Amino acid sequence: MMSLARSTLHVNSAANPPDTPIGRFTALNMFSSYTRFDVIDVMRSAVIVCLFLFLSACQKPAATSITTDMSAADIGEMIFHDVSLSVSGKQSCASCHSPQHAHAQPNALAVQWGGPLLNQPGTRAVPSIRYLADTPPLGFDAEGTPYGGFNHDGSVDTFAAQAERPLLAANEMANLTREAVVEKLRKADYAPRFRQVFGETSLDQVDTAFAMLGLALERYQRDSAEFHPFSSKYDAFLAGKAQLNAAETRGLQLFNNEKKGNCAACHPSATREDGRPPLFTDFTYDALGLPRNTAIPANANPSYVDLGLCKSGRSGRASQDGNCGKFKVPTLRNVATRQVFFHNGQIKNLRDAVAFYVRRDTQPEDWYPRQTGKVIAKFNDLPAKYHVNVNVEEVPYGGKRGDKPALGEQEIDDVIAFLRTLTDQ
Ligand code: HEC
Numbered sequence: 001m002m003s004l005a006r007s008t009l010h011v012n013s014a015a016n017p018p019d020t021p022i023g024r025f026t027a028l029n030m031f032s033s034y035t036r037f038d039v040i041d042v043m044r045s046a047v048i049v050c051l052f053l054f055l056s057a058c059q060k061p062a063a064t065s066i067t068t069d070m071s072a073a074d075i076g077e078m079i080f081h082d083v084s085l086s087v088s089g090k091q092s093c094a095s096c097h098s099p100q101h102a103h104a105q106p107n108a109l110a111v112q113w114g115g116p117l118l119n120q121p122g123t124r125a126v127p128s129i130r131y132l133a134d135t136p137p138l139g140f141d142a143e144g145t146p147y148g149g150f151n152h153d154g155s156v157d158t159f160a161a162q163a164e165r166p167l168l169a170a171n172e173m174a175n176l177t178r179e180a181v182v183e184k185l186r187k188a189d190y191a192p193r194f195r196q197v198f199g200e201t202s203l204d205q206v207d208t209a210f211a212m213l214g215l216a217l218e219r220y221q222r223d224s225a226e227f228h229p230f231s232s233k234y235d236a237f238l239a240g241k242a243q244l245n246a247a248e249t250r251g252l253q254l255f256n257n258e259k260k261g262n263c264a265a266c267h268p269s270a271t272r273e274d275g276r277p278p279l280f281t282d283f284t285y286d287a288l289g290l291p292r293n294t295a296i297p298a299n300a301n302p303s304y305v306d307l308g309l310c311k312s313g314r315s316g317r318a319s320q321d322g323n324c325g326k327f328k329v330p331t332l333r334n335v336a337t338r339q340v341f342f343h344n345g346q347i348k349n350l351r352d353a354v355a356f357y358v359r360r361d362t363q364p365e366d367w368y369p370r371q372t373g374k375v376i377a378k379f380n381d382l383p384a385k386y387h388v389n390v391n392v393e394e395v396p397y398g399g400k401r402g403d404k405p406a407l408g409e410q411e412i413d414d415v416i417a418f419l420r421t422l423t424d425q
């Protein structure tokens with residue numbers, strides 16, 4: 001084994017063992033020490049790169065020419081779009097997080113397919129990765145409500161740590177080891193630029209290189225305005241530069257009204273305390289009791305069940321039974337551009353997504369199958385012992401079968417008119 005000691009010391013933070021609160025800060029510190037480079041470094045890089053390239057390539061501004069304005073975020077952007085980092089040679093981060101689809105999946109499939117032959121199914125719908133930069137690490141508030149962390153289940157605490165799964169998962173980019181990823185990275189046409197930004201030896205050692213790759217992706221997702229344009233009609237409205245029409249205004253009121261939609265209780269719509277625009281998520285978790293999605297291949301096995309936070313691999317409080325069935329509140333920015341909704345993609349249009357909240361308890365027969373003729377199999381994507389975790393008290397849930405739902409048909413349409421104002425322009 002090559003000199004592992006140094007990398008173990010430095011790089012463990014980017015691997016970010018769950019529940020290590022210092023992970024994020026260590027990772028960022030490490031990042032800053034690798035971005036400082038001076039003119040001598042650049043010249044040295046240039047000399048070395050020239051040694052390895054044909055002279056002609058160094059004379060004209062080819063893809064490998066040296067520039068001094070490359071940042072870690074620029075490297076991250078190249079990695080994000082690089083299909084050569086997948087074993088199939090056909091999948092990149094952007095395949096599932098399409099920039100043309102608000103960085104979410106570009107299709108209406110319940111799950112995406114990956115793996116060496118692109119024939120291995122995923123198990124969850126692809127979230128939009130916009131507006132994630134303020135995601136706190138997983139924690140619990142004074143009332144014991146979980147919040148924070150990345151993925152639908154909060155399994156990791158940083159962008160850098162998050163990137164490991166897609167690169168290595170057998171049903172995504174399918175590399176067998178970190179080393180396999182780094183080997184591909186060394187062959188990428190932007191490898192010289194990677195070395196220029198992260199240090200001449202940054203690709204030599206597997207763990208260091210992998211950590212830098214994670215940091216580059218993190219910088220890209222944090223720094224690039226692509227991921228947080230705040231360019232929706234609602235942003236213009238909050239800035240006093242646009243008016244909402246009558247339906248949008250009614251929709252906003254219903255969205256905020258604690259006795260009607262009460263959506264803002266989990267998807268805050270008001271300007272934040274520090275004056276920044278709202279994110280439409282408070283990063284908390286809730287169990288919605290969604291219907292099971294038979295289009296997810298894993299669900300063909302009746303004993304397979306996606307329990308969310310309690311089985312996210314996080315130890316301690318997160319793993320308690322009371323967190324089974326809970327998934328993270330996503331932002332509702334760009335929600336009108338989605339073709340599947342919620343973690344299991346069972347609901348296929350925005351109107352049904354909103355109607356589900358208000359009619360889940362009053363008209364359960366619209367959402368769940370019937371067991372043996374009569375009984376409606378409510379919350380059929382969760383084992384019975386976890387049904388107590390499903391939120392049935394908070395508006396807009398609740399009521400008995402046959403009661404009047406919290407929002408009528410016209411009101412649902414108004415909420416949707418409002419949600420459409422959250423699409424980035
Ligand atoms: C095959 C499809 C696929 C590919 C390829 C893929 N992702 Fe994802 N991504 C997903 C899915 C599905 C989730 C949700 C996973 C979960 O909840 O367990 C996700 C979650 C995320 C999240 C967390 C979102 C949140 O709401 O917390 C980030 C960030 C992310 N991906 C970034 C990336 C990056 C960076 C890459 C490339 C290295 C990548 N993804 C490649 C499908 C994909």
Ligand code: HEC
Pocket residue numbers: 127128152255261262263264265266267284285286287288290327328329330331332335338340341342343344353354357391394395396415
């Ligand atoms: C008690 C908290 C809570 C309230 C109140 C709430 N939501 Fe949600 N919302 C969530 C959670 C948690 C999820 C993700 C659940 C999952 O994937 O299993 C979610 C997901 C969604 C989604 C799917 C987004 C996506 O990207 O797939 C939509 C749409 C949505 N909510 C709209 C609303 C609307 C409209 C209201 C008000 C009528 C509302 N929510 C009220 C917690 C809440």
